[in-house]
Amino acid sequence: MKIRTLFSELAKALGNAIWFLVLLFPLMVMKVNVIGGKALVTFRWNFVPVLFITAFVLSFIWKRALIWNEHRQDKIPSQTFSYKIKVTLQLYFKNKAIKIGSTLLLIAFVGVFPFLFGMYHTNVMITAFIYVILALGLNIVVGLGGLLNLGYAAFFAVGAYTYGLLWKYVGPSFVSAGVDTGWLFWIALPLAGIIATIFGILLSLPVLRLRGDYLAIITLAFGEIVRMVLQNSGQITGGATGISLIPRPWFFGMKLAPKQAAVYIYYIVVVLVIFTIYVVRRIEDSRVGRALEAMREDEIACQAMGIDLVRNKLITFALGAFFAGIAGVVLAAQTTYINPDSFTLWESIIILMAIVIGGTGSIPGAIGGAMLLKLLPEYFRPLAQYRMLIYGVAMILVIIFKSDGLLPRHRKQYTFEEKSDSNASAGAAK
Amino acid sequence: MDYFLKLFLSGTAKGSIYALIALGYTMVYGIIQLINFAHGEVYMIGGFTALIFGGFFYTMGMPVWMVLLLSVILAVLFSAAFGFTIERIAYRPLRNKPRLSALISAIGISMILQNFVLLAQTEKYLSYPSYLPEFAFLQPFRQYINSTQFIILVVTAIIMIFLTILIKFTRIGKAMRATAQDKYMAQLVGVNINQVISITFIIGSALAAVGGVLICSYMGQINYYIGFVAGIKAFVAAVLGGIGSIPGAVLGSFILGWTESLGTGYISSDYEDAFAFIILILILVLKPDGILGKNQKQKV
Amino acid sequence: MNIDGNAILVIENLSMVFGGLRAIDSVSMYIKKGEIAALIGPNGAGKTTIFNCITGVYTPTEGTISIARNGTASGESLRKIQGLKPNVINHLGLARTFQNIRLFSNMSVLENVMIGRHNSLKAGIFNAIVRDPRTREEEQRVIEESYEILKKLNLHMFVNEMACNLPYGAQRRLEIARALATDPFLLLLDEPVAGMNPQETKELEETINIIRDQEQVTILLIEHDMSLVMNVSERIYVLDYGRLIAEGSPQEIKSNPEVIKAYLGE
Numbered sequence: 001m002k003i004r005t006l007f008s009e010l011a012k013a014l015g016n017a018i019w020f021l022v023l024l025f026p027l028m029v030m031k032v033n034v035i036g037g038k039a040l041v042t043f044r045w046n047f048v049p050v051l052f053i054t055a056f057v058l059s060f061i062w063k064r065a066l067i068w069n070e071h072r073q074d075k076i077p078s079q080t081f082s083y084k085i086k087v088t089l090q091l092y093f094k095n096k097a098i099k100i101g102s103t104l105l106l107i108a109f110v111g112v113f114p115f116l117f118g119m120y121h122t123n124v125m126i127t128a129f130i131y132v133i134l135a136l137g138l139n140i141v142v143g144l145g146g147l148l149n150l151g152y153a154a155f156f157a158v159g160a161y162t163y164g165l166l167w168k169y170v171g172p173s174f175v176s177a178g179v180d181t182g183w184l185f186w187i188a189l190p191l192a193g194i195i196a197t198i199f200g201i202l203l204s205l206p207v208l209r210l211r212g213d214y215l216a217i218i219t220l221a222f223g224e225i226v227r228m229v230l231q232n233s234g235q236i237t238g239g240a241t242g243i244s245l246i247p248r249p250w251f252f253g254m255k256l257a258p259k260q261a262a263v264y265i266y267y268i269v270v271v272l273v274i275f276t277i278y279v280v281r282r283i284e285d286s287r288v289g290r291a292l293e294a295m296r297e298d299e300i301a302c303q304a305m306g307i308d309l310v311r312n313k314l315i316t317f318a319l320g321a322f323f324a325g326i327a328g329v330v331l332a333a334q335t336t337y338i339n340p341d342s343f344t345l346w347e348s349i350i351i352l353m354a355i356v357i358g359g360t361g362s363i364p365g366a367i368g369g370a371m372l373l374k375l376l377p378e379y380f381r382p383l384a385q386y387r388m389l390i391y392g393v394a395m396i397l398v399i400i401f402k403s404d405g406l407l408p409r410h411r412k413q414y415t416f417e418e419k420s421d422s423n424a425s426a427g428a429a430k
Numbered sequence: 431m432d433y434f435l436k437l438f439l440s441g442t443a444k445g446s447i448y449a450l451i452a453l454g455y456t457m458v459y460g461i462i463q464l465i466n467f468a469h470g471e472v473y474m475i476g477g478f479t480a481l482i483f484g485g486f487f488y489t490m491g492m493p494v495w496m497v498l499l500l501s502v503i504l505a506v507l508f509s510a511a512f513g514f515t516i517e518r519i520a521y522r523p524l525r526n527k528p529r530l531s532a533l534i535s536a537i538g539i540s541m542i543l544q545n546f547v548l549l550a551q552t553e554k555y556l557s558y559p560s561y562l563p564e565f566a567f568l569q570p571f572r573q574y575i576n577s578t579q580f581i582i583l584v585v586t587a588i589i590m591i592f593l594t595i596l597i598k599f600t601r602i603g604k605a606m607r608a609t610a611q612d613k614y615m616a617q618l619v620g621v622n623i624n625q626v627i628s629i630t631f632i633i634g635s636a637l638a639a640v641g642g643v644l645i646c647s648y649m650g651q652i653n654y655y656i657g658f659v660a661g662i663k664a665f666v667a668a669v670l671g672g673i674g675s676i677p678g679a680v681l682g683s684f685i686l687g688w689t690e691s692l693g694t695g696y697i698s699s700d701y702e703d704a705f706a707f708i709i710l711i712l713i714l715v716l717k718p719d720g721i722l723g724k725n726q727k728q729k730v
Numbered sequence: 731m732n733i734d735g736n737a738i739l740v741i742e743n744l745s746m747v748f749g750g751l752r753a754i755d756s757v758s759m760y761i762k763k764g765e766i767a768a769l770i771g772p773n774g775a776g777k778t779t780i781f782n783c784i785t786g787v788y789t790p791t792e793g794t795i796s797i798a799r800n801g802t803a804s805g806e807s808l809r810k811i812q813g814l815k816p817n818v819i820n821h822l823g824l825a826r827t828f829q830n831i832r833l834f835s836n837m838s839v840l841e842n843v844m845i846g847r848h849n850s851l852k853a854g855i856f857n858a859i860v861r862d863p864r865t866r867e868e869e870q871r872v873i874e875e876s877y878e879i880l881k882k883l884n885l886h887m888f889v890n891e892m893a894c895n896l897p898y899g900a901q902r903r904l905e906i907a908r909a910l911a912t913d914p915f916l917l918l919l920d921e922p923v924a925g926m927n928p929q930e931t932k933e934l935e936e937t938i939n940i941i942r943d944q945e946q947v948t949i950l951l952i953e954h955d956m957s958l959v960m961n962v963s964e965r966i967y968v969l970d971y972g973r974l975i976a977e978g979s980p981q982e983i984k985s986n987p988e989v990i991k992a993y994l995g996e
Binding site: 019020022023026027028030031032033034037038039040041062066069146148206207209210212213214216217218220221222224225228349352353356385386388389391392393395396399400403 | 459463
Binding site: 282283286287301303306309319 | 815817820835892
């Protein structure tokens with residue numbers, strides 16, 4: 001690298017550092033406090049060198065990173081680093097023994113987890129798994145169907161409130177009839193799925209003609225409206241105070257201590273996660289899944305090939321909503337208390353971030369992203385308050401440098417053998 | 431009738447603020463087809479910057495008018511700088527990527543800015559000292575309109591006039607209109623579209639900053655979250671009037687302002703925020719291009 | 731207009747008005763079963779607009795478009811299709827390619843063609859989840875059929891490649907393969923050889939003939955490449971400023987003064 005270019009780059013970095021120092025000076029260095037109607041400003045001079053140096057280093061790295069990103073597009077796919085890693089990993093896993101071994105290990109780990117790690121961590125895992133279901137559900141809408149849904153939390157809320165309202169209105173009759181209220185959970189689970197699906201279909205009706213940005217905004221509006229309605233209809237839904245004392249799931253009529261209940265719910269949600277993964281995989285690799293992807297790729301071409309857009313969009317939203325509904329019931333059962341604050345726009349955005357960072361359209365990506373976003377704040381406590389900041393930065397980094405995510409989707413590979421009468425017999429390798 | 435007039439005027443004031451923000455949205459969308467989620471944050475940062483500098487200058491003993499003038503100018507400068515920087519960092523690298531990418535990036539920036547201000551300053555609602563003058567001549571009308579509302583109306587009107595002159599009669603305005611119509615063609619005839627885009631962001635952000643200072647002075651408080659709510663509403667206003675259309679943004683803003691004002695005055699104040707969303711859904715279902723929007727058919 | 735008894739597509743007095751612009755003005759034409767016809771004209775004449783009207787992207791302002799049921803030319807039972815949705819029209823037997831390539835870029839070549847087979851399959855969501863034997867058999871069949879189609883267009887070596895990675899000529903062929911997969915009786919090709927070199931053009935010429943001869947598919951193409959048009963089409967319609975100015979065999983069209991005027995000016 002020439003000295004002259006090095007100097008000019010350093011100069012530019014210096015310039016950028018000064019720019020950011022000035023730009024962020026009022027917000028970062030000056031701190032305002034309003035006491036008695038008067039605004040008082042204090043100076044935190046110690047931020048100045050930190051800010052300056054960070055800006056300097058980062059702008060240097062950023063410029064290089066952008067250039068590297070440009071050139072990366074031009075490289076032949078088989079030469080890239082990530083391809084090499086993928087190939088190595090594939091070779092590693094092709095070994096039957098390793099594949100079976102690691103799968104068994106994973107199953108064992110997941111299976112014994114609650115007994116290894118106690119109630120607190122079990123609950124953390126339950127929450128993480130709930131978000132895995134949510135991420136997988138949203139992945140159908142955004143990843144497969146290409147429809148950006150910013151109000152996904154609304155379906156999550158619908159599911160949770162189905163259980164909550166069932167408890168509130170049907171629960172008392174169960175109690176007076178002497179029936180274990182835990183049954184309500186098992187009734188709510190499929191019911192919430194159905195009701196959420198209905199909501200999904202309802203939402204898709206106004207957006208049938210909309211594209212891209214408009215679609216995103218109206219889903220956002222829908223999400224907010226659902227939350228506002230829940231918040232303001234105190235009479236029916238408990239409003240801001242929510243619904244509490246929601247019963248835990250029925251377990252052979254036994255009364256479970258909180259710790260045991262947590263373990264029970266843990267296994268329930270694991271089963272649900274497996275179910276979700278199974279369904280999503282099946283859909284992905286089917287006629288329906290291909291139609292959804294075609295819609296994502298090019299709506300006009302997909303229509304020209306005979307696919308009914310209206311039906312496709314309905315299916316997309318309905319499927320996505322279904323899984324959010326189920327996840328909602330589990331949340332209600334786990335926390336035994338729900339209120340509208342758990343279903344804000346931020347929730348929707350966090351789920352979106354999970355799949356963007358993990359890789360839109362990719363099942364491992366959705367799982368990985370959800371786990372990452374839910375487990376990280378738990379196990380990196382000191383950084384917890386910077387959580388949203390870090391996620392935001394991560395999302396932007398991913399979208400700029402690796403838009404297919406950390407664990408991108410791999411398309412199914414098909415193999416063909418030529419038979420003697422030149423009719424190929426097909427198989428599929430993955 | 432008195433009540434109606436009062437509501438109407440306060441609705442107009444509200445609408446003016448929405449207009450200042452909505453213009454930023456609509457100009458950016460018109461030029462690069464991006465819903466700039468971070469725009470609301472720029473508005474909030476404008477308010478905060480004015481608060482910070484205002485407090486500083488005031489405690490230094492400057493006369494009030496000077497405090498006001500300087501804090502507004504600085505708020506505008508800093509917001510403009512933020513808008514410019516955001517575009518450079520988060521949107522320019524994605525210019526040739528699918529639109530979804532830029533949208534996601536915008537959401538990311540919005541989150542980063544909100545949390546940045548939250549962490550760097552405070553999560554609390556801060557009361558906002560207003561340095562705006564009180565006008566004696568408005569005293570007799572004080573049941574209809576107060577000084578701050580009056581200032582909002584006047585300032586916004588002046589800004590609209592300037593903006594119209596800029597867009598219609600200056601060279602840069604022409605360049606902006608050309609770029610909004612057809613980026614490639616504009617480039618071919620020698621327009622520096624990078625510059626034009628940057629200027630669009632700068633102008634939009636500057637307007638939002640003014641809006642931020644005015645509204646915070648009016649409401650008497652500020653919080654890191656206000657950008658989000660105001661941003662959504664201003665966006666609804668822009669869509670209502672036809673996103674990409676400048677007169678549309680203004681029209682939509684006033685309609686929203688009046689609806690909110692009259693709605694909370696006559697119907698219920700619980701659902702104040704809901705009006706915006708209901709309007710949004712109605713418009714997107716009935717006429718997605720907005721009142722003054724152009725019918726955009728996709729080329730096949 | 732004399733409607734030939736063998737007509738499988740009949741367009742009568744078609745007009746398309748956009749705002750103040752009359753893009754198509756009272757065009758009447760027909761396509762006979764089994765022929766290869768071409769629609770030519772200077773840029774902006776309205777050719778793709780006609781395609782868009784036929785395939786349901788636009789609803790014509792005036793006029794009718796009718797097709798023969800099941801693509802069998804029986805003169806009487808024509809069915810009006812103007813204003814129907816594109817996917818319905820495709821279901822009825824019309825398929826098209828696009829002027830600007832519209833492949834499903836992030837899907838593989840095989841999958842692009844498999845999507846074309848969408849309407850010949852029945853599996854719904856529950857079938858997909860449960861994957862009953864009939865669905866599995868259907869999927870297997872789709873894979874094999876799609877592969878066969880790829881072979882016909884000499885694309886089978888790209889089978890697992892992402893559509894966006896294909897060389898340009900192959901991408902155009904893939905669009906044709908995908909359209910063929912929908913089992914049409916009439917194939918509309920919009921500038922199939924745009925951007926191709928002479929060799930590729932010659933190959934496509936042969937492909938077009940093969941499609942008509944072996945697949946029994948009638949073809950209507952829009953094209954600017956005159957050598958292809960003259961070599962491959964049996965009848966030509968010429969459009970200028972939205973109006974039909976000539977119709978006839980390649981020989982007739984070549985020497986038609988109106989046509990020459992339209993292309994070269996006075």
